[in-house]
Amino acid sequence: MAENILHEVTQADYKYGFTTDIETDIIPIGLNEDVVRVISAKKNEPEWMLEYRLKAYRHWTTMKMPEWAHLKIPEINYQSISYYAAPRTNGPKNLDEVDPELLKTFNKLGIPLEEQMALSGIAVDAVMDSVSVKTTFKETLAEKGIIFCSFSEAVEHHPDLIQKYMASVVPITDNFFAALNSAVFSDGSFVYIPKGVRCPMELSTYFRINAINTGQFERTLIVADEDSYVSYLEGCTAPTRDENQLHAAIVEIIVHKNAEVKYSTVQNWYPGDKQGKGGVYNFVTKRGICKGDNSKLSWTQVETGSAITWKYPSCILQGDNSSAEFYSVAVTNHYQQADTGTKMIHLGKNTRSHILSKGISAGFSNNSYRGLVRVSPKADNARNYSQCDSLLLGDKCGAHTFPYMEVNNETAIIEHEATTSKISEDQIFYCNQRGISTEDAVGLIVNGYAKEVLNKLPMEFAVEAQKLLQITLEGSVG
Amino acid sequence: MLQIKNLHASINGKEILKGLNLTVRPGEIHAIMGPNGAGKSTLASVLTGNPAFEVTHGTVSFNGKDLLELAPEQRANEGIFLSFQYPVEIPGVSMVNFMRTAINEQRKYRQQETISATDFLRLMREKKELVEMDNKLTNRSVNEGFSGGEKKRNEIFQMAMLDPSLSILDETDSGLDIDALRIVANGVNKLKRADNATIVITHYQRLLDYIVPDFVHVLYDGRIVKTGDKNLALELEEKGYDWIKQEVEGK
Ligand SMILES: Nc1ncnc2c1ncn2[C@@H]1O[C@H](COP(=O)(O)OP(=O)(O)O)[C@@H](O)[C@H]1O
Numbered sequence: 001m002a003e004n005i006l007h008e009v010t011q012a013d014y015k016y017g018f019t020t021d022i023e024t025d026i027i028p029i030g031l032n033e034d035v036v037r038v039i040s041a042k043k044n045e046p047e048w049m050l051e052y053r054l055k056a057y058r059h060w061t062t063m064k065m066p067e068w069a070h071l072k073i074p075e076i077n078y079q080s081i082s083y084y085a086a087p088r089t090n091g092p093k094n095l096d097e098v099d100p101e102l103l104k105t106f107n108k109l110g111i112p113l114e115e116q117m118a119l120s121g122i123a124v125d126a127v128m129d130s131v132s133v134k135t136t137f138k139e140t141l142a143e144k145g146i147i148f149c150s151f152s153e154a155v156e157h158h159p160d161l162i163q164k165y166m167a168s169v170v171p172i173t174d175n176f177f178a179a180l181n182s183a184v185f186s187d188g189s190f191v192y193i194p195k196g197v198r199c200p201m202e203l204s205t206y207f208r209i210n211a212i213n214t215g216q217f218e219r220t221l222i223v224a225d226e227d228s229y230v231s232y233l234e235g236c237t238a239p240t241r242d243e244n245q246l247h248a249a250i251v252e253i254i255v256h257k258n259a260e261v262k263y264s265t266v267q268n269w270y271p272g273d274k275q276g277k278g279g280v281y282n283f284v285t286k287r288g289i290c291k292g293d294n295s296k297l298s299w300t301q302v303e304t305g306s307a308i309t310w311k312y313p314s315c316i317l318q319g320d321n322s323s324a325e326f327y328s329v330a331v332t333n334h335y336q337q338a339d340t341g342t343k344m345i346h347l348g349k350n351t352r353s354h355i356l357s358k359g360i361s362a363g364f365s366n367n368s369y370r371g372l373v374r375v376s377p378k379a380d381n382a383r384n385y386s387q388c389d390s391l392l393l394g395d396k397c398g399a400h401t402f403p404y405m406e407v408n409n410e411t412a413i414i415e416h417e418a419t420t421s422k423i424s425e426d427q428i429f430y431c432n433q434r435g436i437s438t439e440d441a442v443g444l445i446v447n448g449y450a451k452e453v454l455n456k457l458p459m460e461f462a463v464e465a466q467k468l469l470q471i472t473l474e475g476s477v478g
Numbered sequence: 479m480l481q482i483k484n485l486h487a488s489i490n491g492k493e494i495l496k497g498l499n500l501t502v503r504p505g506e507i508h509a510i511m512g513p514n515g516a517g518k519s520t521l522a523s524v525l526t527g528n529p530a531f532e533v534t535h536g537t538v539s540f541n542g543k544d545l546l547e548l549a550p551e552q553r554a555n556e557g558i559f560l561s562f563q564y565p566v567e568i569p570g571v572s573m574v575n576f577m578r579t580a581i582n583e584q585r586k587y588r589q590q591e592t593i594s595a596t597d598f599l600r601l602m603r604e605k606k607e608l609v610e611m612d613n614k615l616t617n618r619s620v621n622e623g624f625s626g627g628e629k630k631r632n633e634i635f636q637m638a639m640l641d642p643s644l645s646i647l648d649e650t651d652s653g654l655d656i657d658a659l660r661i662v663a664n665g666v667n668k669l670k671r672a673d674n675a676t677i678v679i680t681h682y683q684r685l686l687d688y689i690v691p692d693f694v695h696v697l698y699d700g701r702i703v704k705t706g707d708k709n710l711a712l713e714l715e716e717k718g719y720d721w722i723k724q725e726v727e728g729k
């Protein structure tokens with residue numbers, strides 16, 4: 001299969017860089033309490049939701065952007081951004097009612113929104129510029145008692161669940177971007193898997209930023225009740241723009257006793273051009289809690305896009321015998337910057353975490369792994385194994401590893417390994433001599449290097465991710 | 479098939495090949511011998527398009543094409559294969575994936591369809607037998623953790639898979655024990671046809687007992703200074719290279 005993928009990839013430019021010409025409902029730039037009220041009003045939200053937003057907004061005004069990451073972030077003027085953009089559709093009931101332009105966009109993105117979806121067994125909640133457009137398979141899922149809908153719908157129809165779980169893992173005060181998101185978030189996805197239910201299909205959300213000068217602030221909330229299982233996929237793309245776009249999302253995951261959640265992301269926001277102009281600023285707070293005993297959470301991410309990535313999918317291991325995984329491939333090329341990693345907070349007994357981070361840097365980019373493993377005094381027999389590998393293409397790029405360990409229990413076993421390697425000219429020439437072009441050789445080597453992580457992804461995503469790795473690195477060697 | 483005329487090449491500004499001439503016709507086996515540092519590997523590198531080397535003079539034509547105009551992968555897909563003196567390791571890339579990619583690139587270049595999974599597996603099995611290569615090796619990453627001898631055997635395996643029209647074997651015999659040498663030589667002989675040719679670069683006459691050359695050339699100081707038949711190899715074995723040096727420098 002790999003070679004098919006390699007063949008398909010011939011284009012060096014950002015292949016998702018098109019904008020869709022749809023009428024958009026957009027509010028003027030700027031941020032203040034009135035804007036927060038307008039957003040809430042446009043979404044017909046209940047009073048408690050507005051209160052939550054306002055509280056978050058007021059807290060945000062007291063906060064400063066974090067500066068500890070190994071990133072050079074140009075100053076962001078939060079007053080020059082529009083905080084809400086919605087495609088002007090009045091609640092489509094089926095595909096025929098959806099704007100054909102929008103469907104074309106989804107087709108270009110390769111989202112199988114139509115009937116063939118049933119065969120591939122994916123339910124898609126497609127989010128374009130903040131408002132969830134269409135959710136498929138809701139009915140199939142509903143039979144099992146599974147809730148999979150846009151965040152707004154959940155606020156309307158499942159207020160009890162939202163009020164119980166929202167901000168229970170990422171409080172509004174957590175960090176600057178989380179507070180901002182809590183104030184202005186536009187939409188996102190909500191998943192609830194009831195007790196004892198194994199979700200029969202992969203659930204998938206596609207995010208895409210379309211309108212000019214809009215920030216995208218989605219929120220995802222996933223709750224897996226006792227003895228349940230779900231695998232969730234999130235994909236992201238954004239059209240090519242000269243100016244930078246801001247993206248600050250929150251993902252919260254709650255895993256109850258004996259339940260398991262797999263969360264996979266392929267992030268391909270527009271990275272900016274070869275000179276570092278434009279691109280998405282991606283400041284994301286993702287955190288899950290293994291709340292019950294024997295619960296399991298796994299994060300798998302492939303990060304190829306964004307001009308700046310600030311992202312640490314984390315896990316609080318609260319239940320005894322709970323376990324968590326973080327599998328990551330982060331690629332940076334040209335002038336991209338990524339500071340990404342994870343936090344594993346061991347609270348329960350016999351908790352286990354596994355971190356596998358594969359960084360790939362090319363061009364003039366900077367790629368940092370930042371990870372924290374914390375073992376609390378009560379977490380007897382906690383175990384962590386971390387492996388952080390860096391692969392360098394060329395000598396103008398940087399790879400950095402910042403592992404932090406806070407171990408407050410003597411019975412803990414914590415292991416950390418790190419390697420750095422380089423693709424050599426000899427390796428490339430060896431491939432060339434076997435008839436393989438330099439681009440394909442880089443693809444082959446990089447995909448081999450990232451294999452362990454890619455294998456964790458569901459099939460359709462693994463294919464997409466392999467292509468993306470190669471597209472991202474085109475022109476970086478030779 | 480191959481015509482090299484007055485070839486000059488250098489690395490980092492230092493001239494290594496200094497006017498080399500060589501003609502290879504289909505069906506022939508040429509041995510190139512010569513002391514260390516004479517430029518044998520350089521010749522192999524230049525023919526296969528290693529970008530570390532710069533061609534400053536001369537022409538090379540291969541099946542009527544200007545070889546020096548072609549990118550390394552084009553040369554490979556035109557049918558030139560190099561068994562490297564020092565094969566590199568490529569961690570993470572499985573032999574299977576590597577070979578399938580190489581075969582399909584060659585097919586694409588020749589406007590043929592990609593190989594089917596069954597045909598590919600059959601081909602792998604057949605060629606593995608030819609060089610008595612262990613399944614263990616083809617299940618690993620390219621050359622990773624292979625012994626010196628295993629690497630050389632893997633080169634001949636790849637050569638068998640890709641079925642080149644011109645094979646260049648650079649010191650393929652070094653690092654092989656006598657049994658491995660026989661197996662590798664056997665593989666090369668079985669691949670021999672009237673429409674392909676082989677250049678065998680070696681230090682030792684030993685290999686030429688198994689792969690019998692039509693011509694033996696002595697490469698010295700960047701030039702081919704003497705050409706003979708297989709008896710020349712025996713003479714070199716017996717007398718060393720000093721008499722060649724004297725002959726050349728005496729002229
Ligand atoms: N990368 C390099 N940089 C500088 N000199 C080199 C390099 N590779 C080879 N040479 C020089 O080129 C000459 C020929 O080398 P080589 O072709 O490998 O010889 P042979 O294969 O005949 O032993 C030697 O003097 C060697 O030192």
Ligand SMILES: [Mg+2]
Nearest residue numbers: 518519563649
């Ligand atoms: Mg040599």
